[in-house]
Amino acid sequence: MQIGNDIAHAAELIRDGELVAFPTETVYGLGADAFNPEAVAKIFQLKERPAFDPLIVHVSNLDQVKELSKHQDDRISLLADRFWPGPLTIVVEKSEKVSDIVTSGLNTVGIRMPDHTLALQLISEARTPIAAPSANKFGRISPTKAWHVANQLKEVPYILDGGQTSVGIESSVIRLHEDGFVMLRPGAISSAQISEIIPESKISEDDQKLHSPGLIKSHYSPQKPLYIGEIDLDEADLSNAGLIAWGKPGYANRFKKVEYLSPEKRPEEAAIHLFSALHNMEASDVDFIVADPVPEEGIGIAVMDRLRKAAYRHRKTNQ
Ligand code: AMP
Numbered sequence: 001m002q003i004g005n006d007i008a009h010a011a012e013l014i015r016d017g018e019l020v021a022f023p024t025e026t027v028y029g030l031g032a033d034a035f036n037p038e039a040v041a042k043i044f045q046l047k048e049r050p051a052f053d054p055l056i057v058h059v060s061n062l063d064q065v066k067e068l069s070k071h072q073d074d075r076i077s078l079l080a081d082r083f084w085p086g087p088l089t090i091v092v093e094k095s096e097k098v099s100d101i102v103t104s105g106l107n108t109v110g111i112r113m114p115d116h117t118l119a120l121q122l123i124s125e126a127r128t129p130i131a132a133p134s135a136n137k138f139g140r141i142s143p144t145k146a147w148h149v150a151n152q153l154k155e156v157p158y159i160l161d162g163g164q165t166s167v168g169i170e171s172s173v174i175r176l177h178e179d180g181f182v183m184l185r186p187g188a189i190s191s192a193q194i195s196e197i198i199p200e201s202k203i204s205e206d207d208q209k210l211h212s213p214g215l216i217k218s219h220y221s222p223q224k225p226l227y228i229g230e231i232d233l234d235e236a237d238l239s240n241a242g243l244i245a246w247g248k249p250g251y252a253n254r255f256k257k258v259e260y261l262s263p264e265k266r267p268e269e270a271a272i273h274l275f276s277a278l279h280n281m282e283a284s285d286v287d288f289i290v291a292d293p294v295p296e297e298g299i300g301i302a303v304m305d306r307l308r309k310a311a312y313r314h315r316k317t318n319q
């Protein structure tokens with residue numbers, strides 16, 4: 001495995017059907033030529049990702065969107081004008097050119113134009129859309145720095161290093177329906193912002209769950225117990241515990257290690273630091289991790305979505 005900033009080399013690897021990890025503004029992606037099913041299969045192998053979990057295809061221009069989607073839909077241009085490049089994935093019906101392995105057999109494909117110079121250059125120089133999930137082992141913590149990728153995916157041939165990602169959590173994912181959109185995964189772009197362009201669909205919640213197979217309850221997990229608001233801080237022995245703190249709480253000094261998500265309580269800053277905080281705790285010698293809940297407003301909704309999934313398999317109750 002090599003880490004560097006040689007875009008020409010990275011693009012050549014993609015054209016040769018190899019994998020490249022690259023930065024986007026959300027998290028690092030593990031990319032392959034979206035039109036090469038054998039290359040895409042390597043993503044599932046390396047990540048140990050179940051075949052039912054579809055990949056997002058990354059584009060650098062709107063012609064590629066046409067190539068990927070079955071119908072021309074004016075709403076995509078409207079959304080692209082406002083939100084692309086940026087952290088919004090749009091799920092639309094796929095064209096014949098998109099193979100089943102990319103979409104896990106669905107007749108839809110998720111498409112996004114990332115807001116990162118290295119990512120856009122890589123896609124342009126590879127001259128093909130790039131299918132890429134987050135560059136971590138399935139179910140584990142998403143990467144926001146090159147070393148996070150290197151730690152989990154030692155077999156990846158090349159990692160393009162773009163430093164720390166600027167948004168820090170995965171894209172908002174929406175599905176377009178005839179009557180509007182449905183939010184499948186919360187991210188930096190809110191339903192309210194999208195509703196300014198197209199209406200929210202009236203489709204029922206049960207129907208929408210069927211459309212998003214990859215959204216499972218446990219995800220982003222550190223390799224040690226993580227609790228959110230389930231520990232009685234007055235009673236517990238915290239001398240071997242880590243705290244992922246919101247603000248600057250007085251009880252922080254009782255923990256062995258503290259990662260501050262945002263001392264000034266800014267949700268955007270918390271999103272940037274969330275996965276790094278989890279990686280640092282995982283790599284440290286603390287026995288378990290306690291996370292402060294973050295207010296569920298704006299991008300705080302997406303931060304709590306990730307934290308709950310990261311804590312899911314360690315939870316003490318079923319709530
Ligand atoms: P990741 O790239 O690891 O952040 O995961 C991509 C996620 O996007 C998947 O787990 C799905 O939840 C969602 N997604 C991608 N493609 C589709 C699709 N065609 N339909 C519904 N959801 C999708």
Ligand code: MG
Pocket residue numbers: 133134142
């Ligand atoms: Mg992921």
